[in-house]
Amino acid sequence: MYVAEALGLSKPAAEKLKEKNVLKEAFIKHPFFPDVIDAVRFDKRFAGLEEGTVVAKTIHGVEVVHGFPKIRRALTLYPTIKLHFKGEIVFEEKMNGYNVRIVMFGKNLYALTRRGFICPYTTEKARELINESFFKDYPNLMLCCEAVGRYSPYVPKDVYGVDFDFYVFDVREKRSGKPLPVKEKEKICEEYGLNLAPILAQCKAEEGHVVGRRVVEELEGSGREGVVIKDVNMVVEPIKYTTSETNCNDLSYAFRYFNEYGKDFMFSRIVREGFQSFEFDDEEKFRERCFRLGKAILESLVKSIKDVSEGRRVVERVELIFSSFETFELFTEHLKRSGVNFEVVELKKRGGKVHAVIDRVMKSTTDKIKSHLGGALW
Amino acid sequence: MYVAEALGLSKPAAEKLKEKNVLKEAFIKHPFFPDVIDAVRFDKRFAGLEEGTVVAKTIHGVEVVHGFPKIRRALTLYPTIKLHFKGEIVFEEKMNGYNVRIVMFGKNLYALTRRGFICPYTTEKARELINESFFKDYPNLMLCCEAVGRYSPYVPKDVYGVDFDFYVFDVREKRSGKPLPVKEKEKICEEYGLNLAPILAQCKAEEGHVVGRRVVEELEGSGREGVVIKDVNMVVEPIKYTTSETNCNDLSYAFRYFNEYGKDFMFSRIVREGFQSFEFDDEEKFRERCFRLGKAILESLVKSIKDVSEGRRVVERVELIFSSFETFELFTEHLKRSGVNFEVVELKKRGGKVHAVIDRVMKSTTDKIKSHLGGALW
Structure with missing residues (x-):
């Protein structure tokens, strides 16, 4: 099978891959995807390959696209940032959309969702919005982007004033997932006219909790999601931190559709609010947060109950x-x-x-x- | 084995009981429990026997004490009450303590927790507070009580102005768990001077949602938990309904100890608040409920985080x-x-x-x- 070969798996590993039912269909065979003969995605981590990794058999050969790694979360800015990083760090805006990897297979661009689906809508937009010459110059790289806007199939938001657009947050090696340093990413994006996820601040790791606090408080209330904190050299793995507004929006969403959503999803967001309150709040802010949290949950629940009581579906x-x-x-x-x-x-x-x-x-x-x-x- | 025999289990059923590991130790052998040679409790439902069912080998013979059945919950008063019941119903106060079955084995009283443990503390109190002559007159019955008070090992509450006391809510056949009608229970409790869980209202099932709403709103804010709604004949199974205060107190408790507690516990209480808000709230009450809910959750989380940050354990x-x-x-x-x-x-x-x-x-x-x-x- 081309997957095992492309990944250089041993025979026992290849058998395990099959046995554990890791691989799922990643695309629909269609002239819109003219280069792809077959493509599978990793439905879970396997042998050091992230979930969402895609192996595609194209008419030009087999392509491996590494899954985008899970970014872990800080529950407190202090001492987490200071302990996790050394040297210079940046606070990059974590935009509120969905994670897309854009790659070129043969002559065409393809947009892969976090889980590894080749999404037709996102692919169409990538072909219209992204400068292809980047991929001709750097065939081994991929663009890791946030796809945002009001006409989004997965995370529709009106925050950024765009119908639909891509913002590059990482440039990575397609096959290994290895990221370029922040400066190189910036240079490349400038060169090819690609939007960048804004970098909001830069500082030394030791001052990270002070600068981070300011940055997060500035984002609060604007509809923007939070920050990804990055080692400028991208050697240490990034970590993320979100605003209270985002935690509450997530809860609002989860409780609107409460029976489709995982309880872990809700629980983790509530606990985040607890840690942020502990680190940030005075008495007045605490009271505001209580109301915001309660409202995020209840308003959604009641809205869904009302919808159904009035004969509509959720x-x-x-x-x-x-x-x-x-x-x-x-x-x-x-x-x-x-x-x-x-x-x-x-x-x-x-x-x-x-x-x-x-x-x-x-x-x-x-x-x-x-x-x-x-x-x-x- | 005496359990299979006492329950009249077939050989395959007895083997299944063993295989499924249903039975656990229910007591500690000790002179304080002079009548009991051995006792086991059902750790889960089995063959129509509730979880918490106890089979005790005593010096006077084998005793079977049926587990207290799970009482299901209404999420809305209307139309649930009206559909569930026929004829007369009562709203009995659901007191805020822990569920205890008091039985007599031989010459002494024994207090069994919901899960079927013979609790030494509760047994001591039962022997001091409960009139034994009831059990001499009705050897086949048990008292199902709420154990409440500030000196409670499991649910310490200062709501009822007592150190520790029992309030009978059901009188049931010990072996079958079959309950007496409400009137007979009242008569018995009066005769033997036993405290009763208060009956707050009685009405026809069709008016239950109106009466229930009034009763629940009166309980709200007093620290009292809610109601158990009962068919006066105890033929239809009772259902329960709690105040917002109780839902929030439960959440407060669960988030104080958030990593020991099940996410289902938290989730179900939040959803209850959604349904109650839908049924009860105008705009102002909704806003109050948002704050109450948010505060119940956050205050506990922050308190626990503070405790640990200051070097204490939770x-x-x-x-x-x-x-x-x-x-x-x-x-x-x-x-x-x-x-x-x-x-x-x-x-x-x-x-x-x-x-x-x-x-x-x-x-x-x-x-x-x-x-x-x-x-x-x-």
Whole structure:
């Protein structure tokens, strides 16, 4: 099998890979993906390869795209930053979108989601927005980007004033996942006219908790998510830290769809708020945080209960703009194969584009609420 | 084995019981329990027998004490009450303590916790506070009580103005668990001078949501827990409903000891608040509830983080008053065998009684906080 060969796996390792059912389909065979014959993604970590790693058999040969590593989180700025890093660090904005790796296979760009799906919508946008010449000059590198905007299929946000765009936060070796130093990334992005995730501050690791506090407090309330703290040389692994607003937005989202969401997701965000409150709050800020936290949770719960009580289903609505009907069809097929329960509620052509409104139906939450509103006991 | 025999289990059933590891030790052999030779408790449901069912080999024969059944919960008063019940119902106060079954084995009273442990402390109190003649007249019945008070080993609360007392909420057949109708229970308790869990209202099932709403709103803010709604004939199974204060107190408790507690526990209480808010709240009450919920969670988290940051461990402190040193020793042995990590921080004799202050040490929460305060990543 081409995967084991491409990764240089021993026979027993190759068998284990199969046995553990690590590999899943990563794409839909379609002329929109003309270079790819077959592609699989790693559904979990395996033998040092991150979840989301993709191995693609293309008409030009086999490609390995390393998964984007999980970035661990600081619960306190002090002493975490100071202990974790040495020397110069930067606070880069953690933008609020979804993680995409953009690569070139043969003559075309491909956009891979965090989990390793080749997403038709994101790929279409990458081909329209990203300067290809970067990949011709650096065939072994990939762009790790945040895909943000109001017309996002996964994380629609109106924070950045864009319909849809990519912001590069890392340039990495495609095969190994090894990142370039911050300065080199900046230089490359400038050279090829690529958007950069903003760097908000730079300082010595020892002052990180002071500078970090200021940066996070400035982001607070603006809808922006938080920071990724990076060693300028990218030798030490980055860590992340988010605003209270983001923690609360996550909770708001999770409790809106409370029966589709993992309890671990909710729990971890609540505990984060506890640590941040301990580190940041005076009495007044504490009271504000209590209300913000409670409201994030309750408002969402009540909204979903109201929706169902009034005969509606609990849905997450996204609005997307496709450049062709073909990508629209391909994207809905992609959603189907990803196991998403959705409904296209609006579809129209406007100025050569295809505008679609798609509701992701949260069946489990809807059914749970319906049953309790109908008198079912817990 | 006496258990299989007492329950009339077939040979395959008896083997399954063993294989599934359902039975656990229910008591400590000791002269304080003079009637009991051996006793086991059901650690999970088995063949129609509730978790907490106890089979005891006593010097007078084998006794079977049925486990107290799980009472399911309404998430909305309407239409749940109306659909669940027919005819007359009562709203009985759900007191805030722990569930105890009091039985007589031979010549002595024994108090069994919900899970089926014969608790030395609770047994001592039962022998002092409960009128034995009930059991002489009704050897086949048991008293199902809430054990409440400030000197409670499991749920210390100062709500009822008592040091420690029992309030009967059900009288049931010991062996089958079958409950007496509400009126008969009341008559018996009056006859034998037993405290009753207060009945707060009675009405027809169809009006239950209106009456229930009033009762719950009256309890709100008083520290009292909620209601158990019962068919007066006890033919339909009871259901429970709690105040927002109780949901928040539970959350407060769970987040104080957040790493020892199950995420399901937290999640279910948050969702309850959502349904109650939907059914009860106007805009102002909603805002109050947001703050109450957020504060319940955050205050506890921050308190525990502060404790650890100042070098203390996260503990739950209880104060107990034993009538003899023997029961104190037996109780601490009982805690040990239950796997509780505790420390006796004070012990003194006062007026013939033994006063003890015991800290239950929450090691997992303490360690987790310590590690993050020390800079560990999540």
